[in-house]
Amino acid sequence: MINIAKHDIKQLALDYGTPVYVYDKQKIIKNYELLYNSFKKYYDKIKIHYSVKANSNTNILKIFKELESGVDCSSPYEVLLAKYSGFEDEKIIYTGNYESYSDFSTLTDYNIKINLDDISSFRRMHNILTPEIISFRINPGIGKGGYEGITTGGTDAKFGVPYEKASYAYQLAKDNGFKRFGIQMMTGSNNLEPYYFAQSVEKLMMIAGSIFEKIDAKPEYIDIGGGFGIPYEDDEETLNIDLTAKLITEIFQEKCEKYGFGSPELIMEPGRFLVGNAGWLISKVTGVKHSYKHFVGLDSGMGTLLRPALYGAKHRAYVYGKDTPEWNVNLCGQICENSDIFSKNVFLPQIEEGDIVIMSDVGAYGYTMSSNYNNRPRPAEILLDENSVELIRRRENFDDLIRLY
Ligand SMILES: Cc1ncc(COP(=O)(O)O)c(C=O)c1O
Structure with a gap:
């Protein structure tokens, strides 16, 4: 080489x-365009929010800003970094976990989307800020990642609201005056298997169907996280992104119709696939x-x-x-x-x-x-x-x- x-x-x-x-700028742009075009072909309302934790150099973030991508931030300071790099509030999602009161205080000035990791996070957040739209990260009971350390769904994962408690979380938010909702999951990183994405999205959609029927509301966005993998070794195959997009959007649209969701935004939060x-x-x-x-x-x-x-x-x-x-x-x-x-x-x-x-x-x-x-x-x-x-x-x-x- x-x-x-x-x-x-x-x-x-x-x-x-x-x-x-x-880093190769043109390769990042190509990766973004490949992912965006693959999904856009099958569903119009898709949104990519680049996962800042993958590579948070502000010059890399600016490439994503030029591409009109959004960002997903895993800590309050990642939100500040996104603001510093020029992202508008509407382009920023915050998906944290176990955040403190002071973490939430850092977010008070920004009108961003928030994916809460737990019912207890809702209680801490609600004392401090009231976002226009509220969403919970759901643990759908399954997870898959390239290594155990990057498997973020299933019974051993520290993340997300267990799906059995998900309706209660949304009811609590509704009882506290929230009227606009999203829903999110992120069950593992570096997956190369298209059918796993279809399986986990189907699970999330069924959970969403049950939640939103119970609280008599519709989700404005459904965020399926990141997790799109890349081959690191010679014997690994590249993720078939066209098939992945086709399978995800098919099940997504079928379930949206079944549950009367209309056409919510389909959000994803890829990191590795875009810059790895x-x-x-x-x-x-x-x-x-x-x-x-x-x-x-x-x-x-x-x-x-x-x-x-x-x-x-x-x-x-x-x-x-x-x-x-x-x-x-x-x-x-x-x-x-x-x-x-x-x-x-x-x-x-x-x-x-x-x-x-x-x-x-x-x-x-x-x-x-x-x-x-x-x-x-x-x-x-x-x-x-x-x-x-x-x-x-x-x-x-x-x-x-x-x-x-
Ligand atoms: C909430 C969330 N979103 C997005 C990502 C990005 O994952 P990936 O780099 O696998 O696309 C992660 C990674 O751990 C995450 O925790």
Whole structure:
């Protein structure tokens, strides 16, 4: 591997240093258009709200603003970041969990959509703010994700109102004067199976049918969350997004008709699908050790890219300018934890100190999960367009590490 979006990787490493996150603007735009057009073809009232937690660099958020996307925020400060990046209130959804009174106080100035995670959240929120439209995140009793840590529905999930209690939640909201409603779920991330989406949407629609009949109201929006996956390994297939859109919109429209919902907005909150494959991490080999195994150490680590240590997630790795796999190595970082291993037993070309290693598909949940553990500064981020390279966040330095003291 030599280029990313026609830019020479070695030159990028020389110009911006390593480790550095690299994003391809055109790829993000293509991903968005693919998803939007696939759904729009089958149902007119679709809305995409990019999930800010996947990659919250304001320059990335501005790409989504230009595309007229909305955003989904998982914390009050993500809402402030969306405002800072220029999003109008009507384009912002907040989907939190276990928020405090002070979290809700931060939201008082904004007229945004709120998906509440629990009945207790409603009680805390209602003391402080009264959004025009209220929605609950439902746990439909099923969940599926690429790893256990990203399965967010089902009986082990900490998220959502259990569907058995959902009608009570909406009745409570109605009794407290709310007249406009939405409904939401998010049951897992990185799913590559179209029929799972159809199954979970069908479940949500049936739950919605029962709730809104009981409270004699109609949902203005039905938000099916994110979860559209991307392949991280060679043997994984790409999600068939056209089939996914067809199956979801078919069941959605059938149930809307059955329950007399009319044509509510169909909202989705994708993160990974839009930015995941548009990001790479460029690192430099700092040490090669032949111990009981071959270890190749990089100038990045779990503080730079946490997913492998957190979930056992895999990211393909390439060595700049070298193609023939010859060594079975453990690729690791510089952090003092034995879980700081990006991949175990991968076949890579013969590697020397100074070689450049590129990891792919790190555009989602990469930088946003980075930390200063071991007092390593966070890396820089750059954005590539056809004929330009822009530094969109500088590398941290020692002053950044001590600025809060
Ligand atoms: C509420 C909510 N919406 C959207 C997303 C985005 O998920 P994904 O990146 O899988 O599309 C998440 C991710 O965890 C989430 O919790």
